[in-house]
Amino acid sequence: MSQVQRMSRLMVKTLRDDPADAETLSHKLLVRAGYVRRTSAGIWSWLPLGKKVLDNISRVVREEMDAIGAQEVLLPALLPREPYEASGRWEEYGDLLFRLKDRKGADYLLGPTHEEIFTQVVKDQCTSYKDLPVMLYQIQTKYRDEARPRSGVLRGREFQMKDSYSFDTTDEGLVESYALHRAAYQKIFARLGLDFRIVSAVSGAMGGSASEEFLAPAAAGEDTFVDCPACDYAANTEAVTFAATVPAAVEPGPVEELDTPDTPTIETLAAHLGVPASATLKNLLVKIDGEITAVGVPGDREVDLGKLGEHLAPAVVELVTAEDFEDRPELVRGYVGPQGLKIRYIADPRIALGTAWITGANKPGTHARNVVCGRDFEVDDYLDVVVVEEGDPCPACGTGLKLDRAIEIGHIFQLGRKYADTFQLDVLGQQGKPVRVTMGSYGIGVSRAVAALAEQSADEQGLCWPREIAPADVHVVAAGKALQTELALDVSEQLSAAGLRVLVDERPGVSPGVKFTDAELIGVPKILVAGRRSAEGVVELKDRRTGEREELTVAEAISRLTA
Amino acid sequence: MSQVQRMSRLMVKTLRDDPADAETLSHKLLVRAGYVRRTSAGIWSWLPLGKKVLDNISRVVREEMDAIGAQEVLLPALLPREPYEASGRWEEYGDLLFRLKDRKGADYLLGPTHEEIFTQVVKDQCTSYKDLPVMLYQIQTKYRDEARPRSGVLRGREFQMKDSYSFDTTDEGLVESYALHRAAYQKIFARLGLDFRIVSAVSGAMGGSASEEFLAPAAAGEDTFVDCPACDYAANTEAVTFAATVPAAVEPGPVEELDTPDTPTIETLAAHLGVPASATLKNLLVKIDGEITAVGVPGDREVDLGKLGEHLAPAVVELVTAEDFEDRPELVRGYVGPQGLKIRYIADPRIALGTAWITGANKPGTHARNVVCGRDFEVDDYLDVVVVEEGDPCPACGTGLKLDRAIEIGHIFQLGRKYADTFQLDVLGQQGKPVRVTMGSYGIGVSRAVAALAEQSADEQGLCWPREIAPADVHVVAAGKALQTELALDVSEQLSAAGLRVLVDERPGVSPGVKFTDAELIGVPKILVAGRRSAEGVVELKDRRTGEREELTVAEAISRLTA
Numbered sequence A, B: 001m002s003q004v005q006r007m008s009r010l011m012v013k014t015l016r017d018d019p020a021d022a023e024t025l026s027h028k029l030l031v032r033a034g035y036v037r038r039t040s041a042g043i044w045s046w047l048p049l050g051k052k053v054l055d056n057i058s059r060v061v062r063e064e065m066d067a068i069g070a071q072e073v074l075l076p077a078l079l080p081r082e083p084y085e086a087s088g089r090w091e092e093y094g095d096l097l098f099r100l101k102d103r104k105g106a107d108y109l110l111g112p113t114h115e116e117i118f119t120q121v122v123k124d125q126c127t128s129y130k131d132l133p134v135m136l137y138q139i140q141t142k143y144r145d146e147a148r149p150r151s152g153v154l155r156g157r158e159f160q161m162k163d164s165y166s167f168d169t170t171d172e173g174l175v176e177s178y179a180l181h182r183a184a185y186q187k188i189f190a191r192l193g194l195d196f197r198i199v200s201a202v203s204g205a206m207g208g209s210a211s212e213e214f215l216a217p218a219a220a221g222e223d224t225f226v227d228c229p230a231c232d233y234a235a236n237t238e239a240v241t242f243a244a245t246v247p248a249a250v251e252p253g254p255v256e257e258l259d260t261p262d263t264p265t266i267e268t269l270a271a272h273l274g275v276p277a278s279a280t281l282k283n284l285l286v287k288i289d290g291e292i293t294a295v296g297v298p299g300d301r302e303v304d305l306g307k308l309g310e311h312l313a314p315a316v317v318e319l320v321t322a323e324d325f326e327d328r329p330e331l332v333r334g335y336v337g338p339q340g341l342k343i344r345y346i347a348d349p350r351i352a353l354g355t356a357w358i359t360g361a362n363k364p365g366t367h368a369r370n371v372v373c374g375r376d377f378e379v380d381d382y383l384d385v386v387v388v389e390e391g392d393p394c395p396a397c398g399t400g401l402k403l404d405r406a407i408e409i410g411h412i413f414q415l416g417r418k419y420a421d422t423f424q425l426d427v428l429g430q431q432g433k434p435v436r437v438t439m440g441s442y443g444i445g446v447s448r449a450v451a452a453l454a455e456q457s458a459d460e461q462g463l464c465w466p467r468e469i470a471p472a473d474v475h476v477v478a479a480g481k482a483l484q485t486e487l488a489l490d491v492s493e494q495l496s497a498a499g500l501r502v503l504v505d506e507r508p509g510v511s512p513g514v515k516f517t518d519a520e521l522i523g524v525p526k527i528l529v530a531g532r533r534s535a536e537g538v539v540e541l542k543d544r545r546t547g548e549r550e551e552l553t554v555a556e557a558i559s560r561l562t563a
Helices: A025-032 A048-067 A080-086 A115-125 A170-191 A266-273 A304-311 A322-327 A420-422 A444-458 A481-496 A512-522 A554-562 B025-032 B048-067 B080-087 B113-127 B171-191 B264-271 B303-312 B324-325 B418-422 B446-457 B482-497 B512-522 B553-562
Strands: A036-040 A042-047 A078-080 A099-103 A107-110 A134-143 A156-168 A196-200 A211-217 A223-227 A234-236 A256-261 A281-288 A291-298 A317-319 A345-346 A355-362 A366-372 A402-415 A427-429 A435-438 A438-445 A472-479 A500-505 A525-531 A538-541 A547-551 B037-041 B044-045 B078-080 B099-101 B107-110 B136-142 B157-168 B198-199 B211-216 B223-227 B234-236 B254-258 B281-287 B291-298 B316-318 B344-347 B356-361 B366-374 B402-416 B426-429 B434-436 B440-444 B474-478 B500-503 B526-530 B538-543 B548-555
Touching: A025 A444, A025 B482, A036 A266, A036 B078, A036 B113, A042 A134, A042 B078, A048 A156, A048 A170, A048 A444, A078 A080, A078 B044, A080 A107, A080 A420, A099 B211, A107 A512, A115 A134, A115 A156, A115 A420, A115 B037, A115 B356, A134 A170, A156 A170, A156 A444, A156 B482, A170 A211, A170 A402, A170 A438, A196 A223, A211 A223, A234 A366, A256 A355, A256 B303, A266 B316, A281 A304, A281 A355, A291 A472, A304 A317, A304 B324, A402 A420, A402 A512, A402 B446, A420 A438, A427 B136, A438 A444, A438 A525, A472 A481, A472 A512, A472 B366, A481 A500, A481 A554, A481 B316, A500 A512, A525 A554, A525 B136, A525 B223, A538 A554, A547 A554, B025 B446, B048 B157, B048 B223, B048 B446, B078 B080, B080 B113, B113 B136, B113 B157, B113 B418, B113 B440, B136 B171, B171 B211, B171 B440, B198 B526, B211 B223, B211 B303, B211 B446, B223 B500, B254 B356, B281 B303, B303 B316, B356 B548, B402 B418, B418 B440, B440 B446, B474 B482, B482 B500, B482 B526, B482 B553, B512 B526, B526 B553, B538 B553, B548 B553
Parallel strands: A196 A234, A291 A345, A472 A500, A472 A525, B198 B234, B291 B344, B474 B500, B474 B526
Antiparallel strands: A036 A042, A078 A107, A099 A107, A134 A156, A156 A438, A196 A211, A211 A402, A223 A234, A223 A402, A256 A366, A281 A291, A281 A317, A355 A366, A402 A438, A427 A435, A525 A538, A538 A547, B037 B044, B078 B107, B099 B107, B136 B157, B157 B440, B198 B211, B211 B402, B223 B234, B223 B402, B254 B366, B281 B291, B281 B316, B356 B366, B402 B440, B426 B434, B526 B538, B538 B548
16 A cells, blocks of 8 residues: 655755754754754654654554553543642652643643553553453653753653553562563564663662663663673663672771871872772762761762662752751761761662771861771661772672663563552452552653664664664665656556555656765665666665665566565 | 454443533543543543544544645644744633743743644745645644533543645645645545535634635534535535625615613514514624724624624624723613714624614614614624524525534635745745745544544444444454353454454353443444354344344354455
């Protein structure tokens, strides 16, 4: 049923230059090739070619979601405040949420994700254990008021997402629904031709327990993940959990004070004493819901405030200010040590029981050595809070980890009963008693997947789509005048009749050079050129990715393409 | 590739009772049959069955839009204020527009229709006459903050719409693009199985010249249209234009004052004088952008304020208040006549030159007769402002008109250059000079079409979809125990293998009676029952619409259904 799409009639205006505001490859190419157009900051219009790619991705997602028995629905994007108030997310989302009022002054929001509304739908539609398990999904427009929308459609404020939700009566059921989604996601991303890794993740604002991310490695990615070259361990850097190191074998001596003037930083201290930074203990002061707390890490490591925030959520973590020091004279800026301090002490697992450190002596210009964990100070909570670094030991096998940037293309969560508790989602159990439902939540960034695919597959000439996702199967170029155009249109009709999606460049008055450049930029996987040897019925078939070309008769070319 | 859909796994909960707030048939049935669920006032969730119907309608719309060469795009729903400020609609839409601010305080709106944004896209993408004509469309979520959202998905605040826009360099081109859309809409609505009429419409807030509406006659409709039983004239009541009536043949005498105490209304006056109301002239006072104006109509007719507003848009029309009368003592409430009044006078064409009337004498308790139009008073503007009534003469042939209620399912406009002027949308013309582009705008209410179809096709038992739109081709019912269930599943697999979309009701522990009732309610066009004679391999095939049933062998039933 596919019609031949003529370039002369397609609304596509290619650009030779990168848009001024574009930083990432996908942003540049999707704009230059006429796939998308910016309407407002982080808000994009999908032009005809872009819409086809978006639809192709959606189709793959739908097929695999249907295959695991998930049912498609369409919930609203404009949502009432009340359910999000009940779950706490009306507040928690902060500035990320677009909020508005209707003509009567009632509060609404534009949905960033739909756990609350799906929970209400299922509460309304399912009353018995016989109605479960149920998996529901939608492909829908979502909204997040990002502080810095950037990278084109990679991080928009309005974007397309597939979100699905599973509802089970038992924990085992949730594990099964989660596994079904995990397998479906693997199939989806493989069909999309994406290179991806599944990594452990932290659940963040979603709540819930187990969660994994699907990451597409790409330089433009905003996520960093660790990857073990020796085993199959991979994790979002925020989710890496290191084992505590073994206590030092030697018995350290008593605490000794050191005169260390003008050494308020680890660098100045290590230089002054001539010791490695790793021998020192760094203590960062933060406020957790307003309570001043010290966070101890080895001197050669940094505190990952994002990780700390994830561990402590929904508590709010802030850095201390100069005023906080003024209010608490016992805290000596630059010379804080955990020994004798009357505040909560959180430490990295490397600050293990029995390890000895050089740290602040809580006196100006003074440090102390032989300060032993467990003997001279106590740790209230061990948390993984250091910034992961290249070469850190793999938590699974000890090999030095690799750090890579990636785009988050999917995220799956075992939510558990958080939302079911909020909305009292119970069904009648097999024993005749109400059973609280347990949920999973699963997302794929559909518009983001377009950018991820572009990032991973493009080259210097332009975009380069896998066939299933490309806006056409073949791009036919009429490289010449009437004869070439006639042959190009004739071949196009034959290919279309054979079921292929054909884009033909028959623009009059456009040079072959411009047509070739546009074909490379647009990135349809096969390019068929009716050129020099058209009179003989010989065309050139080019593979967009490899650049391989061969001259074939029309019949050969058609049989090659339809094979 | 269709999978058999099992009722036991489908999220559908049918209800025996109508929802309390439902007034229209489609609202009641779509909720009772589990197609949609209310999330907030005028904001609906589409459940699995509803989503299928919505998709089926969208598919038909897409196919016919593609067939006329329109290109599908997807523009944002969250839109910046500036282009709507430029077109004047940021203000004109009033409370109908959902407005919001982002985290930086910038103004946004939720798109009610996209003329502004499409104009900008085309200005960006098309630069030469060679790039035109172009027709673009999207199927997208739209937002209007209706004062009284009601009738379920018939008039929602968030809804699905197909909107398209044509761009041409010449007026003839616009006429052609309009004709293409008109023909495509006829095909679409015919394929949807809708009974519809094309009627003349007023362009309203859209601006522009020619416009027609596609109306689906239905008792639940919010539009009224006139229909000539003798010729093919049909129009929205607001767009009916009557010819002026001929002047009275007799020469009336001079104006005479009549003592008519306590007759401030036409009813009291006509009764007091013993004349028909049609002999009197009724003068309604309104304010047009604040200026007091009288509107004259025959005493037996009503002023259609909507029609008046449409004629005078964008001027604002209001009724006068008691304070206005206090400020203007020359206006005697209940006794106003056009003779000698120093205000603008708008009249219905029936108040023709030379016609004589009984009307107010501008003195309390006093009327005048033999007040002749053109002799005793002047009409500043003739406008069609009376409420059209059943039996009014057809403007085309004079036959008495019929009045019917209908649902507006489509609207097509020749917009002209209104938006192109606002955004200076020019392309380089064939002569090398800039040419201003002319536009058309075309809409189909996709979610509303679901309700319109439900209204027109449902009966007392429930919904009753045309096959192309139905959520399945056949609804197989296992009316019995293991034997019937086995047969039902087996037949379902065979039908599915033959390419049919099958819904099978194999719910254990649900009585045949409940299954039959649900099947009638859900409204799939064919119902196949594995019942009493299952052991013999005999099933019953029922037509949902006609109720006709016949007993057939499984093989006969399958060949009947796949024919």
